[in-house]
Amino acid sequence: MPGLAELAALVVCAGSILAAAARDRGMGILGVTVALVAAPLVSHQIPELLPLAFREVAVLTGAYLLWIATGRDQATELRGESAVAGGPFVLLGFVTALVLAPALGPDRGPLVGLASAAAAGMAALALGIGATRLLPGGLGAIMLLLAASLAVTGLAGASGPLDHVVIGLALLAVTAATAFLGSPERPPVAVTAPAEQPNLVHDGGD
Amino acid sequence: MDVRLFLAVSIGAAALALLTRRNPRVTLAVGFGGLIGCVAAALLIGEIAEANLLGGRLVGSPFLRWFLVVGSLAGLAACLVALVTRWQPDLPAATLAALGGGALALSIEALPIALLAATAAGALGLMSLATRRVDPIDRRVTLVYLQGLVGAGTIAVVAAAWLVGPSGPLVFDALAGGAAALAMSLALAIRFGAVPFHAPTARVVRAAVPLGIPLLLAWLPVLVFLVALTWSHRILLGQPVDLGAVPVLVALVGAGSLLVGGMGALGRPPESDDLQHIVSYGIVQDAGLFLLAFGAFDASVWEAGRVWSLYFVVSKVGLTAWMAAIIAVRGTALIGSLEGWARRSPLLAVGLLCAIAVGLGFPGLDSWDARLSIIQSAADRPLRWVAYGGWALAYVPFMRVLWIGLRAEGPPLPIRARLRVRVPPDRPERDVRELARYAFATARFSRLAISVVLTVAVGLGGVFLAAGPAGLSEAAAILPEPVLPPASPGP
Numbered sequence: 001m002p003g004l005a006e007l008a009a010l011v012v013c014a015g016s017i018l019a020a021a022a023r024d025r026g027m028g029i030l031g032v033t034v035a036l037v038a039a040p041l042v043s044h045q046i047p048e049l050l051p052l053a054f055r056e057v058a059v060l061t062g063a064y065l066l067w068i069a070t071g072r073d074q075a076t077e078l079r080g081e082s083a084v085a086g087g088p089f090v091l092l093g094f095v096t097a098l099v100l101a102p103a104l105g106p107d108r109g110p111l112v113g114l115a116s117a118a119a120a121g122m123a124a125l126a127l128g129i130g131a132t133r134l135l136p137g138g139l140g141a142i143m144l145l146l147a148a149s150l151a152v153t154g155l156a157g158a159s160g161p162l163d164h165v166v167i168g169l170a171l172l173a174v175t176a177a178t179a180f181l182g183s184p185e186r187p188p189v190a191v192t193a194p195a196e197q198p199n200l201v202h203d204g205g206d
Numbered sequence: 207m208d209v210r211l212f213l214a215v216s217i218g219a220a221a222l223a224l225l226t227r228r229n230p231r232v233t234l235a236v237g238f239g240g241l242i243g244c245v246a247a248a249l250l251i252g253e254i255a256e257a258n259l260l261g262g263r264l265v266g267s268p269f270l271r272w273f274l275v276v277g278s279l280a281g282l283a284a285c286l287v288a289l290v291t292r293w294q295p296d297l298p299a300a301t302l303a304a305l306g307g308g309a310l311a312l313s314i315e316a317l318p319i320a321l322l323a324a325t326a327a328g329a330l331g332l333m334s335l336a337t338r339r340v341d342p343i344d345r346r347v348t349l350v351y352l353q354g355l356v357g358a359g360t361i362a363v364v365a366a367a368w369l370v371g372p373s374g375p376l377v378f379d380a381l382a383g384g385a386a387a388l389a390m391s392l393a394l395a396i397r398f399g400a401v402p403f404h405a406p407t408a409r410v411v412r413a414a415v416p417l418g419i420p421l422l423l424a425w426l427p428v429l430v431f432l433v434a435l436t437w438s439h440r441i442l443l444g445q446p447v448d449l450g451a452v453p454v455l456v457a458l459v460g461a462g463s464l465l466v467g468g469m470g471a472l473g474r475p476p477e478s479d480d481l482q483h484i485v486s487y488g489i490v491q492d493a494g495l496f497l498l499a500f501g502a503f504d505a506s507v508w509e510a511g512r513v514w515s516l517y518f519v520v521s522k523v524g525l526t527a528w529m530a531a532i533i534a535v536r537g538t539a540l541i542g543s544l545e546g547w548a549r550r551s552p553l554l555a556v557g558l559l560c561a562i563a564v565g566l567g568f569p570g571l572d573s574w575d576a577r578l579s580i581i582q583s584a585a586d587r588p589l590r591w592v593a594y595g596g597w598a599l600a601y602v603p604f605m606r607v608l609w610i611g612l613r614a615e616g617p618p619l620p621i622r623a624r625l626r627v628r629v630p631p632d633r634p635e636r637d638v639r640e641l642a643r644y645a646f647a648t649a650r651f652s653r654l655a656i657s658v659v660l661t662v663a664v665g666l667g668g669v670f671l672a673a674g675p676a677g678l679s680e681a682a683a684i685l686p687e688p689v690l691p692p693a694s695p696g697p
Contacts, residue, residue: 051260107371128353137349141356145325148360152318155364157372162262163319166310170326173303174356177329181348 008041009112012150013094016123019143020086025070025135028127032139033063035120036171039146042116043158044109051161055168062142062175069179070135086126093122101154113154120147138178145174208255209264209313212247212274216306219243220330223299230295237298241282244305248274253681264313268681269512273432274309276516276671277425280523281305283667287660288417290653291530296333301421303330308429317437318367324429325359328397331426334418335410347409351422354396354406362393362430366437375441375691383447387503390434391456394500397427398493400463404470404486407493411486416530417523423489424522428515431496435511436686438503444688449503456501457585461592463494468599481529481539484603488525488565491600492518495580498593502584505685510579512682517573520668521565527664528557531657541607548611553658555611560665562604564672566597572674 012035019031036059040047047055097118101111108114120143128140149167153159159167219240226232248271255266281301288297307327314320335348365386369378378386394400399407411419467490471483496518499511531554533539536547548555567574581593671678 105371105376107373107376109372131349132346134345134349137353141352144356144360145322148325148363149322151364152322152367155367156318156370159319160262160316161260162314163316165260166314166319166323166326170322170329173307173326173329174352177332177352180333181335181345181352 004046005042005044005110006112008038009116011035011038012042012116013090013119016094016119016143017087017090019139020090020123020126028136028139029063029067029070031123032142033059035123035143036063036146039116039120039150040159040164040167042110042113042150043153045158047159047164048161051164051168055164055171058168058172059175062172062179065179066135066138066175066182069182086123089126090119090122093118104155109154109157111154113150115154117147117150117154120144120150134178134182138174138182141178142171142174145171207247207250207252208257209251209266209270209274209309210257210259212244212251212309213306215240215243215247216302216309220299220302220306223302224296224333227295227299233295233299237302238282238285240302241278241285241298244278244302245275245282248278262319263315264310265315266313267684268677269684270309270312272678272681273312273516274305276520277305277308279667280420280425280520280664283660283664284417284420284523284527287527287530287657287664288415290657290660291417291534292415294334294415294418297415297418297421300331300334300418303327303333304421304426308425311429311433317433317441318363318370320433321359321362321366321430324426324433325356325363327429328355328359328426331421334421335414344413347406347413350406351410354403355426358393358396358430361389361396362434365389365393366434366441369441373692375444375689377691378445378447380448380450383442383445384449384452387438387442387449387452388455390437391452391459391497391501394427394431394434395459395463395493395497397430398496399423399427399490400459400493400497401466401490404463404467404490404493407489408483408486411482411489416526416533419485419526420519420522424519427496428519431500432512432515434500435508438500439505439508440686440689443503443505444690453501453503454586456497457589460494460497460501461585461589461596463497464491464593464596465494465599466596467491467494468596468602471603472599476540476542479541481532481541481607484607485522485525485529487603488600489522491596492565494593494596495577498584499580502580504583506583507580508685509679509683510576510583513572513679514576514580516678517564517576517668517672520664520671521561521573524557524561524564524661524665524668527657527661528554528561531557531654531661534657535654541610544607544610545613546611548608549614551658553662555608557658557661557665558604558608560662560669562601564665564668566600566604567672571669571672572679573672575674 015031015035019028022028022031037056040052040055094115098111098115101114124140124143124147127136127143131137131140219236223233223236226236251266251271253268253271257264285298285301288294304327307323307330311320311324314323332352368386369376396403407423410422414422467487470487474483499507535551536544563571564573567577581590585593
């Protein structure tokens with residue numbers, strides 16, 4: 001559908017700008033989620049319904065896990081006041097890629113795929129560089145993986161159904177890993193599953 | 207049967223184990239049941255069975271079958287040893303997810319997507335790093351590791367997609383080919399922790415439970431290597447392009463990692479002279495070997511590189527099982543405090559020797575031949591001697607640990623660890639549930655003995671593999687057909 005890929009690319013860019021410029025975790029997760037949801041449509045052909053639905057459900061599930069896992073953390077600030085505003089760099093990356101992409105030759109995917117990849121990549125750098133806490137660093141990793149998947153679309157062309165499923169699983173895996181590791185509490189371990197016992201010499205010794 | 211059965215078992219069991227995390231007994235049962243199911247499913251895979259999954263092709267091969275069988279057995283062994291030494295509740299789920307991701311990555315035909323699958327598997331493996339306490343240092347280590355694996359995955363994906371267009375591989379020149387090859391090599395160097403990217407590797411070795419190390423730092427990076435190797439032979443070497451100085455540069459970094467890794471474990475101050483350093487610098491060394499194997503860009507190392515990747519995974523399971531057993535028995539990982547360990551626990555000495563045989567090799571073993579073949583094919587004369595020097599240095603810390611273990615001097619243990627099977631005092635009723643409780647209690651009291659037996663079993667299994675069982679070399683030697691571009695302009 002003409003125009004849908006371009007519109008989706010603009011939404012990805014907007015989500016990336018929101019994530020890169022966010023100061024609190026809510027806006028950061030929202031920006032990343034917007035970019036993730038719009039990304040499958042950055043293509044010359046609309047994905048099939050089932051793989052598209054799978055991918056969207058996967059990213060929304062991951063975003064939700066990230067939201068509730070980081071909600072228990074007292075700090076809601078994503079980045080400090082002194083952090084560089086990443087929004088302008090994201091836009092610059094998007095426009096630069098749009099201008100330079102035709103130089104790669106005619107046998108490539110949609111130009112907006114590479115532009116979206118550049119936008120997501122710049123957002124990843126803005127979030128990840130200098131990050132000391134798990135949430136901004138993890139959001140940066142998610143945006144970097146999104147950039148990789150969009151680069152595949154921009155370079156190698158439209159993704160097939162299996163590709164969308166794998167991309168959805170990959171994004172879910174990185175998002176879930178960030179949520180999992182960011183969760184401050186762990187369930188207790190029962191007696192039958194041996195707890196951490198670094199020195200078993202003292203257990204049952206004579 | 208095709209790889210879809212393995213995918214269903216591994217991914218299904220991983221998901222179920224994660225969903226039941228709040229109930230440790232159920233998740234334990236699901237985890238181990240899933241691992242046993244993976245072994246069975248891997249054995250049932252037809253050697254060249256192909257499958258269609260959602261319009262995409264999944265390609266089977268004899269080597270894939272070998273890899274999944276050995277990987278499943280190694281994962282099961284690692285979880286068993288962890289259960290009796292130092293447990294991490296999410297280790298089975300992380301192992302299952304990694305196995306599923308690995309099967310997907312090695313069977314998908316589209317290589318950039320395969321690399322995405324390998325990156326996803328790497329992220330899921332991080333679950334084995336999660337700790338119960340909120341430790342800022344552990345969090346920071348985990349974050350750096352996550353950023354490294356996603357960064358490496360991104361570089362590899364873009365490098366793989368760079369030479370491909372919508373209608374297949376593109377015609378590329380030396381600059382494009384060289385840049386893609388260099389980028390892929392960089393991704394492998396980061397992923398494996400080759401010098402100068404070795405710092406996160408060393409920190410992860412400290413942060414993870416011992417039996418989480420083979421998963422995070424062996425199995426998961428090897429997936430990226432195998433897909434990258436396939437890419438280089440199917441796409442990169444499919445066209446006669448001169449890669450210029452790239453092979454020399456990659457060989458230089460590889461040989462350098464072999465040498466620096468060998469030196470890194472020697473001459474440490476007493477407070478940091480521990481087993482974790484030996485393990486971490488051993489992995490840095492092996493990263494150099496993988497770079498040599500990839501950077502040869504030659505079909506002559508195809509078989510040796512693939513065979514070596516199996517030995518690498520199995521040797522790390524054996525070595526970390528030995529380390530976990532030593533720490534459980536002696537209560538410390540500091541080498542200076544391990545006086546006489548081999549005299550008191552000769553079976554553990556056997557376990558260590560087996561791990562060395564699989565990981566570093568002894569003449570006559572297939573693991574030795576694979577390492578030798580990689581170094582000889584990949585490096586020209588000056589670099590070859592640097593690589594040989596690094597390889598020889600790798601034996602030194604292990605020989606030192608063995609020497610300390612055989613000494614008669616040293617302070618006595620605070621409590622003497624009796625490595626024997628111990629049973630609960632009260633006999634069970636003739637009832638299935640009571641018998642099961644008795645068995646569990648016996649296993650719990652006899653953890654030390656079980657850890658030693660498992661370590662030896664893993665070691666002997668590795669030596670059996672390193673002896674070169676029939677079929678492995680033939681399976682690894684099957685070269686992929688290069689995919690040639692249609693007549694179209696390239697980048």
